[in-house]
Amino acid sequence: LRFASGEELQPWHLxxxxxxxxxxxxxxxxxxxxALSADCHVASHTQNSNPGWWEEMVGPNKAIDTNxxxxxxxxxxxxxxxxxxxxxxxxxNQKSYRADFPALTFSDILHSQQLLLQELGIRKLYxxxxxxxxxxxxxxxxxxxxxxxxxxxxxxxxHKAYAxxxxxxxxxxxxxxxxxxxQGGYYEKNPIRGLQIARKLGHYTYRHPSLLNKKFADNxxxxxxxxxxxxxxxAEQYDANCYLYMLDAMDNFDVSNKLATENTAFERIKCDSxxxxxxxxxxxxxxQQLEIYKKLAAANKNAKFxxxxxxxxxxxxxxxxxxxxxxxxxxx
Amino acid sequence: LRFASGEELQPWHLxxxxxxxxxxxxxxxxxxxxALSADCHVASHTQNSNPGWWEEMVGPNKAIDTNxxxxxxxxxxxxxxxxxxxxxxxxxNQKSYRADFPALTFSDILHSQQLLLQELGIRKLYxxxxxxxxxxxxxxxxxxxxxxxxxxxxxxxxHKAYAxxxxxxxxxxxxxxxxxxxQGGYYEKNPIRGLQIARKLGHYTYRHPSLLNKKFADNxxxxxxxxxxxxxxxAEQYDANCYLYMLDAMDNFDVSNKLATENTAFERIKCDSxxxxxxxxxxxxxxQQLEIYKKLAAANKNAKFxxxxxxxxxxxxxxxxxxxxxxxxxxx
Numbered sequence: 001l002r003f004a005s006g007e008e009l010q011p012w013h014l015x016x017x018x019x020x021x022x023x024x025x026x027x028x029x030x031x032x033x034x035a036l037s038a039d040c041h042v043a044s045h046t047q048n049s050n051p052g053w054w055e056e057m058v059g060p061n062k063a064i065d066t067n068x069x070x071x072x073x074x075x076x077x078x079x080x081x082x083x084x085x086x087x088x089x090x091x092x093n094q095k096s097y098r099a100d101f102p103a104l105t106f107s108d109i110l111h112s113q114q115l116l117l118q119e120l121g122i123r124k125l126y127x128x129x130x131x132x133x134x135x136x137x138x139x140x141x142x143x144x145x146x147x148x149x150x151x152x153x154x155x156x157x158x159h160k161a162y163a164x165x166x167x168x169x170x171x172x173x174x175x176x177x178x179x180x181x182x183q184g185g186y187y188e189k190n191p192i193r194g195l196q197i198a199r200k201l202g203h204y205t206y207r208h209p210s211l212l213n214k215k216f217a218d219n220x221x222x223x224x225x226x227x228x229x230x231x232x233x234x235a236e237q238y239d240a241n242c243y244l245y246m247l248d249a250m251d252n253f254d255v256s257n258k259l260a261t262e263n264t265a266f267e268r269i270k271c272d273s274x275x276x277x278x279x280x281x282x283x284x285x286x287x288q289q290l291e292i293y294k295k296l297a298a299a300n301k302n303a304k305f306x307x308x309x310x311x312x313x314x315x316x317x318x319x320x321x322x323x324x325x326x327x328x329x330x331x332x
Numbered sequence: 333l334r335f336a337s338g339e340e341l342q343p344w345h346l347x348x349x350x351x352x353x354x355x356x357x358x359x360x361x362x363x364x365x366x367a368l369s370a371d372c373h374v375a376s377h378t379q380n381s382n383p384g385w386w387e388e389m390v391g392p393n394k395a396i397d398t399n400x401x402x403x404x405x406x407x408x409x410x411x412x413x414x415x416x417x418x419x420x421x422x423x424x425n426q427k428s429y430r431a432d433f434p435a436l437t438f439s440d441i442l443h444s445q446q447l448l449l450q451e452l453g454i455r456k457l458y459x460x461x462x463x464x465x466x467x468x469x470x471x472x473x474x475x476x477x478x479x480x481x482x483x484x485x486x487x488x489x490x491h492k493a494y495a496x497x498x499x500x501x502x503x504x505x506x507x508x509x510x511x512x513x514x515q516g517g518y519y520e521k522n523p524i525r526g527l528q529i530a531r532k533l534g535h536y537t538y539r540h541p542s543l544l545n546k547k548f549a550d551n552x553x554x555x556x557x558x559x560x561x562x563x564x565x566x567a568e569q570y571d572a573n574c575y576l577y578m579l580d581a582m583d584n585f586d587v588s589n590k591l592a593t594e595n596t597a598f599e600r601i602k603c604d605s606x607x608x609x610x611x612x613x614x615x616x617x618x619x620q621q622l623e624i625y626k627k628l629a630a631a632n633k634n635a636k637f638x639x640x641x642x643x644x645x646x647x648x649x650x651x652x653x654x655x656x657x658x659x660x661x662x663x664x
Contacts, residue, residue: 160552161552161553162541162545162552163544163545163547163548163549163552163553163554163555164536164541164544164545164555166552166553166555166556167532167536167544167555167556167559168536170532170555170556170559171529171532171533171536171559174529174532175507175510175529178507178510178511178525178526178529179510180512193510194510197503197506197507197510200499200502200503200506201503201533204496204499204500204503209494209496209614209617210617210619212495212496212499213494213495213496215495216495217495220492220493220494220495220498221493221495221498221583222495223495223496223498223499223502224498224499224502227499227502227503251553282541282614285541285542287542
């Protein structure tokens with residue numbers, strides 16, 4: 001696998017799950033891009049009955065109906081849930097890659113997925129769908145591979161890294177690197193203290209402040225336990241290097257990276273688009289999605305923009321699945 | 333000096349600056365409470381010509397007019413700009429107190445200030461004025477010493493610690509404690525790496541995201557330099573223990589602490605109040621100040637509420653000094 005940086009990875013592998021059946025025309029496939037900390041287990045199935053991260057959304061007769069669609073979710077290249085990543089073994093020294101993993105961009109992630117879809121014989125997707133980091137990937141897919149997708153659903157995402165998001169991720173990165181166990185990325189043991197504190201800062205932006213203040217109105221100091229619980233759970237599963245690679249990829253995200261301008265990027269798109277924004281999202285704020293919509297409209301693309309009203313903030317797409325189900329079903 | 337915890341500090345001292353002249357009736361004094369990272373140098377004067385942190389607000393013919401008023405600003409007990417604090421020498425072992433400094437509450441800070449005002453022969457203040465942490469102190473003053481103040485101006489503050497603010501401060505505290513140089517608070521050298529990262533997180537909330545995104549629209553990654561510059565400047569001046577003591581005092585702040593209920597606390601107030609909120613403040617959000625106003629109104633107190641519209645966010649009181657000057661001058 002050749003990265004945008006010129007570096008190569010050999011051998012390489014991706015882990016994915018699929019739901020439903022690919023039809024004879026091979027034109028009913030939907031690719032779902034997962035978010036930063038999720039994996040490819042989007043819903044339960046016969047070989048894994050654990051609920052997936054979008055359990056209410058994907059399945060027979062659900063909004064993304066697996067009676068009709070063949071749904072694929074691929075663990076992102078560089079993420080630590082099965083696909084090749086910094087925790088994978090480097091055949092040159094039989095140790096995990098750690099900080100020697102190639103510098104990662106969203107286009108690298110998508111390139112690996114495109115190769116997998118070719119392998120599966122899927123030349124054109126019925127849709128790509130993603131939320132948050134997944135939404136950035138889906139948008140970039142529609143730009144990098146305009147002929148290979150008919151519909152784009154992009155939720156709570158952006159078309160490039162905004163300064164405030166870079167600020168947040170910079171602080172998270174520096175927290176992990178402050179942990180004495182980090183060892184410049186060549187640790188033997190995941191630096192969980194730093195990773196937990198960094199994750200608390202991430203989590204701090206996933207819910208709207210009013211909701212958290214309401215939830216902990218009787219005893220505001222209990223928010224510490226809530227943060228600690230979530231951070232602990234996260235750091236047990238996620239590898240610090242993988243997390244840092246993902247933060248870097250987000251920091252360097254800009255649809256115009258390989259092109260002359262943002263406008264050129266949006267002009268490449270050939271599919272119909274649905275852009276969804278959450279009014280209470282303080283992480284990827286509604287103006288960021290409105291900006292995507294405006295650029296699509298300016299390029300005369302067929303695009304629809306929905307503002308979802310919810311008190312939940314950024315994570316609404318995981319919580320308000322009834323409403324998101326309706327938006328998605330209607331569009332599909 | 334006896335702390336609420338029962339601990340005592342002997343000897344002790346406060347550093348303060350004053351402007352204008354105390355009149356014969358000793359009833360023209362205004363006490364200004366400074367915010368977390370500021371000091372008592374609120375404006376320039378003959379002995380210190382450096383501009384103060386509220387230079388545009390305090391002076392002859394300015395909004396807080398020192399031709400009429402005698403203005404006092406006291407460096408908060410526990411802060412590292414001259415008043416007794418964790419960096420002061422403990423006479424018992426000739427080392428600085430560091431983590432042995434008594435647990436600090438806002439009422440301790442105010443108690444020390446009340447003793448100073450007695451010393452100065454000031455029995456009733458014309459007004460107390462504070463913003464952010466200073467606004468919390470001013471509000472608590474009106475509750476702890478209701479007969480000693482005629483007017484309260486409370487800006488961008490709250491009447492108790494809200495969960496989301498505790499979350500932010502918890503993360504900041506844990507970042508500092510993650511720094512190997514912190515040494516459980518008994519460091520010889522200020523743990524500046526942790527302090528800088530913590531401060532970046534503070535700073536991240538002082539400006540509205542839209543403003544920062546606009547400021548760094550051309551090169552969003554430059555926000556890193558901006559954060560680094562501000563954090564560096566801060567960590568050169570501020571002591572980590574002092575910062576942690578202040579975060580703790582804010583986390584434990586609740587006007588009902590020593591009283592049965594919040595209502596009892598607000599009923600004690602005897603002065604007129606002006607509560608000012610900034611629409612774009614994401615740190616101490618407008619609903620927090622509206623809550624103060626509602627509680628004052630419910631207790632039948634004479635109170636006025638202003639929402640200031642600005643793109644600057646929490647720090648507006650330092651930036652939009654023309655408008656804040658008008659609000660303050662009218663009320664005084």
